Amino acid sequence: MHFPAGQMRRGYWGRAVEVERGYLADGDLYASFYRAESAKRAILLLPAFGEERRSTHRYLCHLARTLARNGCDVLHIDLAGTGDSFGDLREISLADWQADAARAWELLVSSSAADLQVAMGLRLGANLALELPAARKILISPLLKGGALVSELIRRRLIKEMAGAGQASTSERELRRAWAAGEPVDLDGIWVSGELARGLEGLSLEQQLAAHGEGSITAVVLAAKATRAWTGLGDHLRVECVRERPIWGRLDYYAAPTLTAKLVELLEEGA
Numbered sequence: 001m002h003f004p005a006g007q008m009r010r011g012y013w014g015r016a017v018e019v020e021r022g023y024l025a026d027g028d029l030y031a032s033f034y035r036a037e038s039a040k041r042a043i044l045l046l047p048a049f050g051e052e053r054r055s056t057h058r059y060l061c062h063l064a065r066t067l068a069r070n071g072c073d074v075l076h077i078d079l080a081g082t083g084d085s086f087g088d089l090r091e092i093s094l095a096d097w098q099a100d101a102a103r104a105w106e107l108l109v110s111s112s113a114a115d116l117q118v119a120m121g122l123r124l125g126a127n128l129a130l131e132l133p134a135a136r137k138i139l140i141s142p143l144l145k146g147g148a149l150v151s152e153l154i155r156r157r158l159i160k161e162m163a164g165a166g167q168a169s170t171s172e173r174e175l176r177r178a179w180a181a182g183e184p185v186d187l188d189g190i191w192v193s194g195e196l197a198r199g200l201e202g203l204s205l206e207q208q209l210a211a212h213g214e215g216s217i218t219a220v221v222l223a224a225k226a227t228r229a230w231t232g233l234g235d236h237l238r239v240e241c242v243r244e245r246p247i248w249g250r251l252d253y254y255a256a257p258t259l260t261a262k263l264v265e266l267l268e269e270g271a
Contacts, residue, residue, distance in 0.1 A: 017065055017068040018035040019032060019034050019035070020032070020033045024077075024103075024107060025107065028080065028085060028086040028087065029077055029080065029100060029103070030078045031077040032061070032064065032076045032077075034065060034073065034074040034076070035073055036067075036070075036071050036072055036073050038071060039071060039072060039073040039114040040072065040114060041071065041072040041114050041115070042072065042075070042108055042109075042112035042114035042117045042118070043117075043120050043267075044104055044105050044118070044119050044120065044132070044134075045063070045064055045074055045075065045076040045120050045121065045125075046077065046079075046126070046128050047060060047076075047079065047121070047125045048125055048248055049079070049082070049123070049125075049149070050153055050190045051152075051153070051188070051248075051249060052122075052123050052124070052149075052249060053082060053083075055247070055249055055250045056123070056248050057083075059247050059254070059255070060122060062255060062260075066264065070267070072114075072267060073112055073114055075107070077104050080096050080097065085100075088191075089184070089190070089193070089196075090184035090191045090193055091184075092195075092196055093195035093196050093199055094146075094196055094199025097124075097128060098128060101129065101131070102132065105117075105119065105132045105134070117134060118134060118136045118138060118267065119132040119134035119138075120137070120139075120140070121140065122140040122141065123140070123141055123248060124142075124143055124200075125140075126139035126140055126141065126219075127139075127142050127146070127205065127208060130142065130205075130208050130217065131212045135215045136215060137216065137218070138218050138220065138263065138266055139217065139218065140220050142205055143203060143205065144204075144229055145204055146200035146201055146202065146204070147200065147203075149200055153187040153188070154172050154175060154187060156187065157186075157187045158170075175187075178194075179198070180194065181194075182194050209233055209236065217237050217238065218238045218239075218266060219233075219239050220240050220259070220262060220266070221240070221241050222242055222247075222259065223241050223243075224243055226241050240262060242258050242259050243258060244256050244259045247259070
């Protein structure tokens with residue numbers, strides 16, 4: 001993996017997993033590269049956003065180590081304006097993150113000697129992974145509608161204000177008016193620009209599948225069974241259900257062993 005000299009740190013996580021961390025060659029995206037001893041697969045792992053990222057970051061690090069121990073190189077990036085990557089969330093758009101994912105994918109493909117490169121993501125990261133030109137895509141509970149994430153971030157801010165002061169200091173209408181005026185909004189410590197809000201609210205998994213439905217696409221849904229919302233998305237989408245509790249929106253860390261086992265199983269198919 002191409003980390004500029006002096007910006008890469010190397011470490012080890014148990015048997016056969018070497019980890020390199022630093023900024024990618026263009027210098028603004030922070031990444032962790034988990035190198036398998038003998039890689040059969042190379043994976044770009046894209047994170048969730050907002051509170052969902054906060055509550056799933058540790059799990060994705062655990063997942064990356066597990067996949068590396070099972071013969072997969074894994075590139076796990078922080079999107080612009082999040083984690084240790086450069087960028088101001090008050091100025092970030094969905095298009096910026098789509099470009100981040102595309103740049104990281106090109107780097108992985110050009111650097112990997114593995115037989116197969118896989119695009120994988122969690123929640124919003126899954127929607128970003130879907131748009132990449134990958135022969136194999138594994139989407140972990142992608143957003144059916146991006147607007148639902150925006151509504152949840154707004155709801156969290158208003159609830160926190162009501163819990164602290166007895167009433168919210170603003171309303172959803174006022175927040176949306178600020179976006180319409182081109183102003184960023186602080187949603188409980190997470191800045192969202194008007195451009196990002198509009199991009200997310202225009203995001204539809206069904207429309208994405210129509211535009212980027214090439215290759216093998218598997219959605220791994222954390223539910224006992226698939227509802228019509230998933231089965232109605234078309235035959236080109238394979239839906240795998242996992243009896244597992246959602247790992248986002250939690251205060252405590254949850255290792256999600258059933259989900260991890262399913263992902264390892266999917267990656268071993270055709271190996």
